Amino acid sequence: xxxxxxxxxxxxKPMLVELKNGETFNGHxxxxxxxxxxxxREVYQTNPDGDRFWKLKECYIRGSTxxxxxxxxxxxxxxxxxxxxAREAGRSxxxxxxxxxxxxxxxxxxxxxxxxxxxxxxxxxxxxxxxA
Amino acid sequence: MDSLIPFTTSGSLVDCVDRKMLVVxxxxxxxxxxxRSYDQFANLVLEDTVERIYHQDVFAEQWVGLFLIRGExxxxxxxxxxxxxxxxxxxxxxxxxLLPYHKRDTDVKKRREELKAQVLHEQKGxxxxxxxxxxx
Numbered sequence: 001x002x003x004x005x006x007x008x009x010x011x012x013k014p015m016l017v018e019l020k021n022g023e024t025f026n027g028h029x030x031x032x033x034x035x036x037x038x039x040x041r042e043v044y045q046t047n048p049d050g051d052r053f054w055k056l057k058e059c060y061i062r063g064s065t066x067x068x069x070x071x072x073x074x075x076x077x078x079x080x081x082x083x084x085x086a087r088e089a090g091r092s093x094x095x096x097x098x099x100x101x102x103x104x105x106x107x108x109x110x111x112x113x114x115x116x117x118x119x120x121x122x123x124x125x126x127x128x129x130x131x132a
Numbered sequence: 133m134d135s136l137i138p139f140t141t142s143g144s145l146v147d148c149v150d151r152k153m154l155v156v157x158x159x160x161x162x163x164x165x166x167x168r169s170y171d172q173f174a175n176l177v178l179e180d181t182v183e184r185i186y187h188q189d190v191f192a193e194q195w196v197g198l199f200l201i202r203g204e205x206x207x208x209x210x211x212x213x214x215x216x217x218x219x220x221x222x223x224x225x226x227x228x229x230l231l232p233y234h235k236r237d238t239d240v241k242k243r244r245e246e247l248k249a250q251v252l253h254e255q256k257g258x259x260x261x262x263x264x265x266x267x268x
Contacts (some may be wrong), residue, residue, distance in 0.1 A: 001168070003175040004201050020205065022159070036175075036202060067157070071201040076168065076179055076198060 001079060007032050007069065009079045015040075016070040017061060022048030029108065036063030145170050145209070152212040153178070158205045160238065162186075164212065165199060174203035185234040192222050192230035 010029050017025040017038065027040030043056040137143040148167050155163045155176065162185075166179030178199040185192055252258035 001177070002171050003169055003177050006177055007200060016182065021157075063202075064204075066202045067159070067205045068202060070196060071198050071200060073179075073197045076177075089184065 002075075002081070004032075004034055005038065006071070006075065006079060007038075009082075010071050011077055013072055013075060015072070018069075019061070019065045020065045020067045021065075021110070022067075024050075025059065027056075027059070033063075035060065036066055036109065038063070042128075141170070141172050141174050141203075143173070148209065148211060152214065154208075154210045154212055155201065156207045156209075157201070158207055163196070163199065163201075164193075167209075171203075174206050174209075176201045176203070176206065176209070185227075185230055187223075187233040187237055188231055189221065190225050190230060191225040192225050192234075194227045 003037065007029075012028060014026070014028050017027075017040070019025075022044045025040055026045050026046075027043035030039040030041050032038040037060070039058060041058045043059050044055040045056055045059075046052065052077050137146070145167070149169070151167060153165065153167045154260060155165070155178065161183060163181050165181030167176060168179045169177040175197070178201065181196045181199045182193045183196050185194075207233070215251055249258075249261050253260055
């Protein structure tokens with residue numbers, strides 16, 4: 001479970017985001033991307049000293065300004081469970097029609113691999129010839 | 133076997149997963165937690181995290197739970213020796229008790245660093261600190 005996948009899985013969950021300058025944002029995650037850019041809704045913002053507060057309906061935070069995110073402890077477990085369920089589901093789906101698909105699957109790559117080798121041979125031969 | 137793993141973030145941290153680690157951040161915070169995941173930027177996922185503060189030979193802990201740390205802010209990541217951990221000659225006290233001392237320590241340190249940078253700049257011809265002002 002990569003850190004950014006965990007963030008993705010935290011959508012609609014409450015979290016605390018601290019920026020590099022010490023400001024914090026408490027809210028529910030609406031969306032995020034692979035740069036760690038995020039949008040939060042129903043946000044409480046605090047200044048670095050923690051003595052001033054703002055309430056924001058929704059806000060966007062550029063990923064590069066983030067120091068860390070605090071996410072609910074339960075998230076790691078629920079994500080793990082979900083992954084296990086997805087794996088189980090995938091395994092049973094593949095297992096149901098194994099014979100036909102499996103034979104075709106093994107046949108395809110083998111043909112391509114042999115073709116690649118024959119094409120590779122002459123190329124290497126020409127290469128050596130020029131060198132000598 | 134070690135030499136087969138290239139010296140990359142992924143190669144260096146793979147042995148640290150599921151271990152209790154100390155993470156020091158650029159702002160000086162020290163976090164202890166179990167490393168559950170990381171990526172090529174050294175973004176880290178720490179579970180069961182506690183933050184520790186120190187003052188002389190006392191320390192205090194505060195539970196902070198699950199952390200996703202953006203890699204840029206990490207200064208160091210070290211494995212905690214679980215056998216030696218209990219023999220540290222430090223005394224644990226209540227967080228609220230120690231916090232004012234810790235705040236004063238960091239303020240004093242910050243002022244001293246600012247003064248030092250100013251003297252170096254004005255008298256010794258050093259360049260000024262980069263924008264972030266935390267020495268990294």
